[in-house]
Amino acid sequence: MVVAVTNLTYFLAWAYLDPRSNYVGRRPPLSEEQIVNLLEPRNLDDNVPLLERWWTWFSGIVFRWDWGVSPTGQSVNEQVAYRMWISAELMLGATLLLTLIGIGLGVYSASRQYRLGDRVAQGTSIITMNIPIVVAALGLVLLAIAFNNAVGSTIFYVTGASSPGVSGFFPTIVDTAQHIALPTAALVLVGYAQYHFLQRSLLLDNIKSDYVRMARAKGLTKQQAIRKHALRTSLIPVTTQVAFSIPGIFTGAVLTESIFAWKGMGQYFIETISKNDINGVVAVAAFGAVMTAIGAILADIAVVVLDPRVRVS
């Protein structure tokens, strides 16, 4: 499946993107010969028949695990390998936080259904869920700048993943934290609500179920019964969804990375498209497909671990 998708993307990318246009209209203008000389060794020359281009590209992957180069000659392999971890650095913390906050709030508001706490939490989540990430990010940037000005020094950095020239263990951590705080906050702010609502409704279904009443009839208090019996069963579908989102850690967040100038996978995606980097685009798509597949496998494993009903006897 992944192979089919990747190859299809390759042809689609050639149908829409034109590496040649990167060079047309340059000052001073490049001659046709110069452009071909630039493109041809990178397997990006549209004068070569498409099938031949495809074979060069495909055999490169199959035999040498070489995903090609960008129009400027950078190796796609290196780019992906490097940017994947930049994205992971950003997304890992954000995913963890928004999952925990979402599930926690879901449990809180489900056990206080229709009371003030539930209504406040729900109202807040509805608002945050509907804030576009761009607005959230830019809003946070403005707040952070105002905060920096107020205290008179740079506490929060609003661009980049790290400052140049920082070395040593603790200074690096502090520097990273200063950079990572804002994008993480933005991602958590708009992302946690989905888990909040999912967990709340699933838990509510289970709180009303017979076995929770049975657990209370055994002598557990309502809170104990909810925590032990209802939560465990309602976590199964939530975990499935979380497992699906884990690969997203590596594929990155397109808009957030662009706004905060993190050179991660998301930003790479935009960059490859705008620069007609066919090999890059295809690599991003293939990476995404592999990650989705891994997510599905993780979700299955999670269900098997949590739910004895699907274990094969």
Added chain:
Amino acid sequence: MTTPVLSVRDLTVSFPSEAGRVDAVRGVSFDVGQGRTLGIVGESGSGKSVTSLAVMGLLDDNARVGGSVMFEGQELLGRTDAQMSKIRGNGISMIFQDPLTSLTPVFSVGDQIVEALTIHDARLSRRAAWDRAVELLRLVGIPRPQERVKSFPHEFSGGMRQRVVIAIAMANNPRLIIADEPTTALDVTIQAQILDLIKTAQRETGAAVMMITHDMGVVANIADDVIVMYAGRPIEQAPVDTLFADTRMPYSIGLLGAIPRVDKSEKRPLVPIKGSPPLLVDLPDACPFAARCPIVTDACLTAEPELVAVGGHADHRAACVRAEEIRAGRLGDDPVYPVPEVPASTLETVPRELRKPTLEVENLTKTFPLLKGSFRKKKVGEVHAVKGVSFDIREGETMAIVGESGSGKTTTLLQIMDFAAQDDGDIRIVGTSVADLQGGRAERELRRDVQIVFQDPVGSLDPRMTVFDVVAEPLRTVGMPAADVGPRVDELMDLVGLDPAHSDRFPAAFSGGQRQRIGIARALATNPKLVVLDEPVSALDVSVQAGVINLLDELKVRLGLSYLFVAHDLSVVRHIADRVAVMYLGSFVEHGDVDAVFDDPQHPYTEALLSAIPVPDPVVERGREHIVLTGDLPSPTDTITGCAFVSRCPLFQTLDENERVACETKVPALSGRTGVHVNACHHR
């Protein structure tokens, strides 16, 4: 007299709702003494379950509870959840209705029993708790408890799960066990096992039992005292013998009159209670039963009658202004309920052999392949859902198929409805063999003659179609001119006892019994010869059920219909059927005229099945011997060489070695008086 274990006084429960305050329980008082069993009977919505949940303190937070609940001298109402949790599962424990949903699916049964033990005794070691769990499982009759204790609930059958629930309820030697419809979701043979088990649990722990049920037979079987509830109030309260022998309140009389009896052959029509229970919102100060009561007087409408002692017995109390006039269900010389007329059929005078067959089934077989493998499904075996079933139904005749769930009754019906061609047999409907059907047109023609009524009156009607459209749909399908459809729908509505003026309403506006009547009207639309009824009354309350059964009886006579009736309730079958077949694991084990089979059951399985049904008469019920089958229905995937019933057969246990050989190696064929009464047992 010692202080009762539980003493409830003037219990009231109300819930807020959109229509106003719902008074679900309106003043219930009773005592339950040690070792005694109190039965609370009533139909759905009578407040019996709410009463039990109020005692347990398990009602929703928005419920308002008033009155007093004293458990061993302590007031329970007004306690916090934390305080109540010390008593729940320890002093009072509860058995819920549906064993399929009352165990947490992700924990092993052992874990769930251990939890019930350790939550009340923190000093109990894990080891000791597990040992006790195994011990409890053995006590409730789970085979191989050492291994089964680690199983998860989905690995148990419904009856087994209910045993686990009872084990949990017994775990801490409670003084009071509340059982809320513990057997309603179970088959009769399992019901008999569970009722026995509850009695065992009571003997072991000396507990008081509160048994909530809608089944008068269960009450007669297990209860010492009975409360009949209606519209949130007890309307009659008495020791069990008095209640059945000297019923005073018209509603209790109606409940008893509405149930068919498995032990009596008389074909008297059942006495339904007309109407439906009132909504419990803003009840007027009048007898809540007045609108349905056949002997209502003006005095009934002036004030709600109090529950007072009647007949000079302090322990027999009824809430009826005319209770003193009523003796044992009769008012003077007349029964309280007028017995409805039953029209006699002209067909009944014609001998069975001379009537035309409407359905002939020969050697009906259905197997499902067992598949294995995740990508390429390999066939690893077959499930024989139905094995070589043959029968015929004549004009104006009702044939019933009975059996436990999983016995293949519904599969048989679906095969007939599907017009499934048989490899080595045949299905003939009014003389037309399904094997001869060529093309969709012939099939549609034949489909007019066979119609079906489903079990669930809620799920089988499209909620977004008006009743008119529901009933008219089959008419339009068979191409009736539009001008004729309207009058025909009115005629059908009238036929099933519904007001034709209501046919522009949606199904949601009708009660369960009325919806089932709509389902019947739809089935009759095309003037079928044969109506297939799949558990048509099992989802209905008894008082409503009687009305539907009477309707079916009447329609059969008026329209000359034949019924193929599938049910697990043998009392209903005895009442409605002319012929009956008992099905076990896909085959008929006994087949014949209904009275022959019920009065002289020959196959050990039929015997057990019949004896398992509690009779709504405490005197008869105490004298009856129940044959309690051990174990569950074997899985249909097992390969069985001989008689399928061997694993549970009580007769087999009494046979000597030589006689057993036949049971274990030879599949028994149906034998006996052909066409009248046959059974499939080597030794009967």
